[in-house]
Amino acid sequence: MKKLFALVLAFALLCTASSALALTVGFTQVGQESDWRTANTDDVCSAIKEAGWELIYDDAQQKQENQVKAVRNFITQGVDYIVFTAVVTTGWDEVLQEVVDEGIPLVLIDRFPETNFPDDSWYTTYFGGDFPEEGARAGRWILNYMASVGHEGDINIVRLQGTTGADAQVGRTKGFDSVVAANPSMKIIFDQTGNFTRAEGQAVMEAALKAVGAENIDVLWAENDDMALGAIEAIKAAGLVPGKDIIIVGCDAVKAAFEAIVAGDMNCTVECTPLMGDRVVEVITGLEAGQTFEKTVHPVEYVYDTNGGIAYDDAGNVTLKAADHLAERLY
Incomplete structure (x- = not known):
């Protein structure tokens, strides 16, 4: 009986680990317009990969329509999380509502989009400069x-x-x-x-x-x-x-x-x-464990x-x- 229990426990732990490794994260970046942006992209992508998760990355090349398309592709591909930084401030309500409707947690970094949503439940947390x-x-x-x-x-x-x-x-x-x-x-x-x-x-x-x-x-x-x-x-x-x-x-x-x-x-x-990768991993790991986070966090600068x-x-x-x-x- 003890051996059976040990095997069941080991299997449960293996399933949990496999579930964590099976996470898929979509990251839509605004482009590569500067040294800062390149560093931001590299840091976030590296952190997601080092966490053992599958990364689907999209470079919007400074075009809002490209980001909208990327987010919809993430939804179609069934990602578990979307990491999002908005190329411009407005014009996101429709596609972000689609994210909410699919129940995909949205992690905001760097640039915060303005929306007409009645409350702040549409995103998990924002991390970026003031x-x-x-x-x-x-x-x-x-x-x-x-x-x-x-x-x-x-x-x-x-x-x-x-x-x-x-x-x-x-x-x-x-x-x-x-x-x-x-x-x-x-x-x-x-x-x-x-x-x-x-x-x-x-x-x-x-x-x-x-x-x-x-x-x-x-x-x-x-x-x-x-x-x-x-x-x-x-x-x-x-x-x-x-x-x-x-x-x-x-x-x-x-x-x-x-x-x-x-x-x-x-x-x-x-x-x-631009170094936001560790925060992205911290948030996704915490959300998987049922944690909640402050809606807005600014780094010390x-x-x-x-x-x-x-x-x-x-x-x-x-x-x-x-x-x-x-x-x-x-x-």
């Missing part, structure tokens, strides 16, 4: 840094926005605008999307230099580092010294931005971590610049010196 706070941090850093170097008068700013309608673009723009509204000396003199890409960042910065004149620009604020790095090339091509003639502020804190800060080409980057010590939030937290943290950057 985009309005990231934009506000950039604005506060600019204000405090310019004061620290004795700048007087207006601060003339060129802004490169991300992909129009993307959650990161909407949030970072809103947060930055809130700081500008409270500080009349901050003037946005040129404002255009660079679609989060290095190539468009360079092209739009070239246009800005021609439109308003280099001598009238104090600061470039780019809503991601790739656009900032592209803008640096345009500034150099115009015979100017980035980081000195024009202060350069980016967002994401990718390794290339740290290298640019250390080289003197860039002044500041606001962190937005910092701001990095040339020398450190510049306040960037209402709590008085100050920047860290980029050179001291370059070696630890994984992306």
Whole structure:
């Protein structure tokens, strides 16, 4: 009888393990527009595979219709979970309702879609940056840094926005605008999307230099580092010294931005971590065990610049010196 019980128990454990290994996870990514996005994709895909689950991955190539098609394909294929980050903020109600109707748990990362659902039961949890706070941090850093170097008068700013309608673009723009509204000396003199890409960042910065004149620009604020790095090339091509003639502020804190800060080409980057794979695995594992999670979780993030010590939030937290943290950057 004991041997029979042991065999039954072993079989039950084997079935449980097999069930865990049999999980299928669909992951629809917005595209590969930046170093940040590549790191995000690699981290999430690697974590899902290392957990022993089957991954069905789809690259939407920056098109909402591709993501809608991918989600519907996930439903048809009978996935157990969908990991979703929205290329734009709106227009998702119909396809996400289909996910809800099929009873597939939806794990949101990075970009949060706006919906007209009556409550928040349609998704399990969201993990990603606080985009309005990231934009506000950039604005506060600019204000405090310019004061620290004795700048007087207006601060003339060129802004490169991300992909129009993307959650990161909407949030970072809103947060930055809130700081500008409270500080009349901050003037946005040129404002255009660079679609989060290095190539468009360079092209739009070239246009800005021609439109308003280099001598009238104090600061470039780019809503991601790739656009900032592209803008640096345009500034150099115009015979100017980035980081000195024009202060350069980016967002994401990718390794290339740290290298640019250390080289003197860039002044500041606001962190937005792409490393979300461990959180995805934690959530799916927990959901399988019957756990629930907070609806919104933001990672702890910092701001990095040339020398450190510049306040960037209402709590008085100050920047860290980029050179001291370059070696630890994984992306």
